Amino acid sequence: ARSQSALGRGLLELLSRDRLDDDVWDEIEERLITADVGVAPTRAVVEELRTKVKVLGSRTPGEVRRLLREQLLAQINPDLDRTLHVQKHGERPAVLLIVGVNGTGKTTTTGKLARVLIGDGKKVVLGAADTFRAAAADQLQTWGERVGADTVRGPEGGDPASVAFDAVAKGIEEKVDVVIVDTAGRLHTKTGLMDELGKVKRVIEKKATVDEVLLVLDATTGQNGMRQAQVFAEVVNITGIALTKLDGTAKGGIVISVQRELGVPVKLAGLGEGPDDLAPFDPEVFVDAILGE
Amino acid sequence: MFETLSDRLTSVFSSLRAKGRLSDADIDATTREIRIALLEADVALPVVKTFVAQVKERARGSEVSQALNPAQQVVKIVNDELIEILGGETRRLRFAKTPPTVIMLAGLQGAGKTTLAGKLARWLREQGHAPMLVAADLQRPNAVQQLQVVGERAQVAVYAPEPGNGVGDPIGVARTSLDEAKRLNHDIVIIDTAGRLGIDQEMMKQAADIRDVVQPDEILFVVDAMIGQDAVTTAQAFMEGVGFDGVVLTKLDGDARGGAALSVRHITGRPIMFASTGEKLEDFDAFHPDRMASRILDMGDILTLIEQA
Numbered sequence A: 001a002r003s004q005s006a007l008g009r010g011l012l013e014l015l016s017r018d019r020l021d022d023d024v025w026d027e028i029e030e031r032l033i034t035a036d037v038g039v040a041p042t043r044a045v046v047e048e049l050r051t052k053v054k055v056l057g058s059r060t061p062g063e064v065r066r067l068l069r070e071q072l073l074a075q076i077n078p079d080l081d082r083t084l085h086v087q088k089h090g091e092r093p094a095v096l097l098i099v100g101v102n103g104t105g106k107t108t109t110t111g112k113l114a115r116v117l118i119g120d121g122k123k124v125v126l127g128a129a130d131t132f133r134a135a136a137a138d139q140l141q142t143w144g145e146r147v148g149a150d151t152v153r154g155p156e157g158g159d160p161a162s163v164a165f166d167a168v169a170k171g172i173e174e175k176v177d178v179v180i181v182d183t184a185g186r187l188h189t190k191t192g193l194m195d196e197l198g199k200v201k202r203v204i205e206k207k208a209t210v211d212e213v214l215l216v217l218d219a220t221t222g223q224n225g226m227r228q229a230q231v232f233a234e235v236v237n238i239t240g241i242a243l244t245k246l247d248g249t250a251k252g253g254i255v256i257s258v259q260r261e262l263g264v265p266v267k268l269a270g271l272g273e274g275p276d277d278l279a280p281f282d283p284e285v286f287v288d289a290i291l292g293e
Numbered sequence B: 001m002f003e004t005l006s007d008r009l010t011s012v013f014s015s016l017r018a019k020g021r022l023s024d025a026d027i028d029a030t031t032r033e034i035r036i037a038l039l040e041a042d043v044a045l046p047v048v049k050t051f052v053a054q055v056k057e058r059a060r061g062s063e064v065s066q067a068l069n070p071a072q073q074v075v076k077i078v079n080d081e082l083i084e085i086l087g088g089e090t091r092r093l094r095f096a097k098t099p100p101t102v103i104m105l106a107g108l109q110g111a112g113k114t115t116l117a118g119k120l121a122r123w124l125r126e127q128g129h130a131p132m133l134v135a136a137d138l139q140r141p142n143a144v145q146q147l148q149v150v151g152e153r154a155q156v157a158v159y160a161p162e163p164g165n166g167v168g169d170p171i172g173v174a175r176t177s178l179d180e181a182k183r184l185n186h187d188i189v190i191i192d193t194a195g196r197l198g199i200d201q202e203m204m205k206q207a208a209d210i211r212d213v214v215q216p217d218e219i220l221f222v223v224d225a226m227i228g229q230d231a232v233t234t235a236q237a238f239m240e241g242v243g244f245d246g247v248v249l250t251k252l253d254g255d256a257r258g259g260a261a262l263s264v265r266h267i268t269g270r271p272i273m274f275a276s277t278g279e280k281l282e283d284f285d286a287f288h289p290d291r292m293a294s295r296i297l298d299m300g301d302i303l304t305l306i307e308q309a
């Protein structure tokens, strides 16, 4: 936190100088790189900003700051549709599939999301399709009990696709509004596990439509986040991103590239370990956090 | 998607190959590419800056100007410096003179602490030790149970006197675990703690309190190889908040470059002791600095490149 605010102050100070010298541009560049935006995207932003400043003849620091903020906002595209698709299909529940690499916060996000939906008056069933990790189903069930949702689970080491199928079947039978299927963490490089995930989705689709496939990305993740998103998008066609652990010092800047390259919007922000620590993703808050304001 | 360092250096090298000596501009061009490669490997910016400055200084020195092929020499310097920093004084686990040896794990949420606890326990058991796992994460839903399952898989004892899920005092559990270990003749105690953020003062104090009651022989900082620029802030926060003696890099079975290894090593001076390379308990290895160096810089290709130069 310390280095962050120091940098933030540095940026403000630099931008309040009379003249825009190389230090200013370096400082802006560093700010973006330390937020995990990535080298190439950072360069692109800074180049464009420099051109704009030249063309517009911007002089005052306030103007430059406004331009930078605007430009970052444009990168994250505030106009994208970030609503969650959780509407029933007639009698059939909406189905959400939660995916991602190990330890990003899938199970926690599943629990928090259920909490939000239940708060909106919906009935929710959880599917514990992580049959692999030690006590994963118990963890989800604890969340279910916490927020008031039933959890469908299978035998340890069992077939995750059949648990997912059972959860959706129960959801249909009990006429619930939303079924959320939590899956095991898997690295995108493990083809066997990625195939298994594809199967989970296909098996659900025998019974219902999968309305959302949410990729849970940890905000501390660096440039590898892009590969994760690409591979998960190929295998299960992700429809949204939940960016977790934004309550820490990491900024999650990699989602800028992810959104741009894949066109998949960040929809949710994870802000802690408690049941209420989930918020709709707000591009302005995200950009301001990167700028340290 | 990303160009590799060797791709980039190829263009720099092709212009250098003809020349015998490196001008300052040549050195700048080479180190600029190295800087980008390090950043794309998620090495933290302040670390990249110091590292590149060091390399630059050596590149201007006589070892390069007198080398047969100066450009190759610069790359070799980078490789050597990386291995030097990553390796440093490597060392084995320290065991207590009077058992039990206490190992405490700490790190961010989801880094892989609980899994590592099982891996360490299994590994130590196979070496003839009698480790005991201690469930001091009483916060995260079913963390206690997770550790119990992990302990079963590792065939080691688990001390879990509190149910967790918000019930029980982790400091108390840590304290009583030592007596329990002595009573049952366990020579090693491995304490699993809750994941915590560097900026969470209260949780950091809890970690420090656990440390103070058990006086660990080793505090291991567990860090995810996929972590980006935040590695510095987080490593510093854990260093100041609880302190650590060694580092474990997890999830190295993925394709992250793992620049955090360099960042954490550089910033804290603590050695990286182990690599966690999978979800299963046997996916565990000593840390190999040379492999890590070539992983960060895509050095496999670089070495070929040097041969071609």
Ligand SMILES: Nc1nc2c(ncn2[C@@H]2O[C@H](COP(=O)(O)OP(=O)(O)OP(=O)(O)O)[C@@H](O)[C@H]2O)c(=O)[nH]1
Pocket (backbone or CB within 6 Å): A100, A101, A102, A103, A104, A105, A106, A107, A108, A109, A130, A133, A136, A183, A184, A185, A186, A216, A244, A245, A246, A247, A248, A269, A270, A271, A272, A273, A277, B109, B110, B140, B195, B197
């Ligand atoms: N600070 C913080 N911690 C979080 C957040 N989301 C999840 N966590 C914590 O991160 C850790 C991992 O969360 P899980 O929900 O178990 O992650 P997962 O993706 O289901 O993990 P696997 O199933 O093992 O792959 C837990 O300690 C959570 O409490 C968040 O937004 N902020």
Ligand SMILES: Nc1nc2c(ncn2[C@@H]2O[C@H](COP(=O)(O)OP(=O)(O)OP(=O)(O)O)[C@@H](O)[C@H]2O)c(=O)[nH]1
Pocket (backbone or CB within 6 Å): A102, A103, A133, A185, A187, B107, B108, B109, B110, B111, B112, B113, B114, B115, B116, B137, B140, B143, B193, B194, B195, B196, B250, B251, B252, B253, B254, B276, B277, B278, B279, B283
């Ligand atoms: N692929 C891979 N997965 C790992 C590795 N180490 C741990 N994991 C997985 O990462 C996830 C989180 O691991 P945990 O051991 O629960 O992490 P933790 O640090 O104890 O998490 P909290 O207690 O919630 O802070 C689980 O899905 C583990 O199976 C590894 O080296 N490789």
Ligand SMILES: [Mg+2]
Pocket (backbone or CB within 6 Å): A106, A107, A108, A130, A136, A182, A183, A184, A185
């Ligand atoms: Mg999970």
Ligand SMILES: [Mg+2]
Pocket (backbone or CB within 6 Å): B113, B114, B115, B137, B143, B192, B193, B194, B195
């Ligand atoms: Mg744990």
